[in-house]
Amino acid sequence: MNEPAIFKLDEQFVSDIRNIIITARTTAIRSVDFERVKMYWKLGERIFIEEQKGQDRAEYGAYLLQNVALEIEKEFGSGFSVRQLERARRFYRTYPIATALRTQLNWYQYRLLIQISDNDKREYYELETANNNWTGRELERQINSGLYERLLLSNDKKSVLEVARKERQPESPTEIIKDPMVLEFLGLKPDAAYYEKDLERALITNLQAFLLELGNGFSFVARQKRILLEDDEFFADLVFYNRLLRCFVIIELKTHKITHEDIGQLQMYVNYYDRNEKAPDENPTIGILLCADKNDLLVKYTLPENNNTILASKYQLYLPTEKQLAEQLRIELQEFDQ
Structure with a gap:
């Protein structure tokens, strides 16, 4: 009786199979994350439109959020609290164009970005998060460490944004290296x-x-x-x-x-x-x-x-x-x- 043939798997083949699985998983996670982003954007849009019906009454917005939160939290949980609905409304007000939302960013990252009132500063962190595939924690750390402000200590705002927008490559060390x-x-x-x-x-x-x-x-x-x-x-x-x-x-x-x-x-x-x-x-x-x-x-x-x-x-x-x-x-x- 012949012994079964023993074959050695090609390492590149195994690596390709592994990469296909990892890529599919990553894509699936990003897809779910972005669906969550779109959900909060749509919630914010709907809340904003509803608020306009009672814009002549200052207390109407607070009444609307508190009562709708009471209704939907029973069914969907704390992810739809008054605070989260307020964030959704702010998210829509900050990013009113749905097609401008970036698929690379998740809800946690957008939550961090909408807290930034300065438009240029927010754009910088949004671009750098997408360019460098920062995680939510990495983005939070960069914001907390004042990365944008530290770059402005040795560069003008225009050049900082041009590099982030990939309109040009950095030309001098001070455009990359921070002090402190x-x-x-x-x-x-x-x-x-x-x-x-x-x-x-x-x-x-x-x-x-x-x-x-x-x-x-x-x-x-x-x-x-x-x-x-x-x-x-x-x-x-x-x-x-x-x-x-x-x-x-x-x-x-x-x-x-x-x-x-x-x-x-x-x-x-x-x-x-x-x-x-x-x-x-x-x-x-x-x-x-x-x-x-x-x-x-x-x-x-x-x-x-x-x-x-x-x-x-x-x-x-x-x-x-x-x-x-x-x-x-x-x-x-x-x-x-x-």
């Missing part, structure tokens, strides 16, 4: 004594969150990259590549206020990468000093006037408040006007 960087996800206490190696270890452990904070187009290349100059060894803390800027990005970590020696060390790493690692068609390497504190004048006078490759970015281990971001923006605008 917010690293609250590390769980390090601002008043704790720690070393650069502790900060580096925490960043690597939370690499996905750090890439989100770094921004669009970053990919991880190396940690403690060894640079040998004759018999002297040096180690660059973190090396990334940015596909939008088409260049290497070297990050040096400093848990103290930066000195001119720190700037000189990073400049040496940047020069090394430009001369030994960079391809001819790539852009010059960017160096970022990620530090606990900085002196902008020190950076300015240590580097040449035409410098656009060495940046200093202060990190903070807590989420900023709106008041703090508004104050930073006010100071930046004052300095610009001077």
Whole structure:
């Protein structure tokens, strides 16, 4: 009796089967999510139209929502409370054109967006969520960390929106790299004594969150990259590549206020990468000093006037408040006007 033939499955075949299943599941989930978005939009539209019948009576809107919620909550549950119906109405008022709704966004994300009163700011987060496939939690984190306001500290509103709309590619490091960087996800206490190696270890452990904070187009290349100059060894803390800027990005970590020696060390790493690692068609390497504190004048006078490759970015281990971001923006605008 012949032994049954033993066949080895092709790995690419198995991978294709797996991808088909995962894609179908993802599409099904997104379809359900978007149906929920459309449902709340239609609820908001219907409530708004009904409210117009009693627009001459100020209390009619509140009466309408409270009573319809009492009726439908019995059958459909808390997802149709007065608060949810108020959100649906606000959703419709904010996005009155149904065809403008984005299939990539779910109800949780739209709930976050309709809380933003500034139209440009809301558009920015809507576009970036769609462009980068942010989850609801990632969008919430970006809003809470003041991503939009932090980009405005070193860019004008027009350029920030143009990049988000994909009307052009980023042309300078400041269009992507934020100052300050917010690293609250590390769980390090601002008043704790720690070393650069502790900060580096925490960043690597939370690499996905750090890439989100770094921004669009970053990919991880190396940690403690060894640079040998004759018999002297040096180690660059973190090396990334940015596909939008088409260049290497070297990050040096400093848990103290930066000195001119720190700037000189990073400049040496940047020069090394430009001369030994960079391809001819790539852009010059960017160096970022990620530090606990900085002196902008020190950076300015240590580097040449035409410098656009060495940046200093202060990190903070807590989420900023709106008041703090508004104050930073006010100071930046004052300095610009001077």
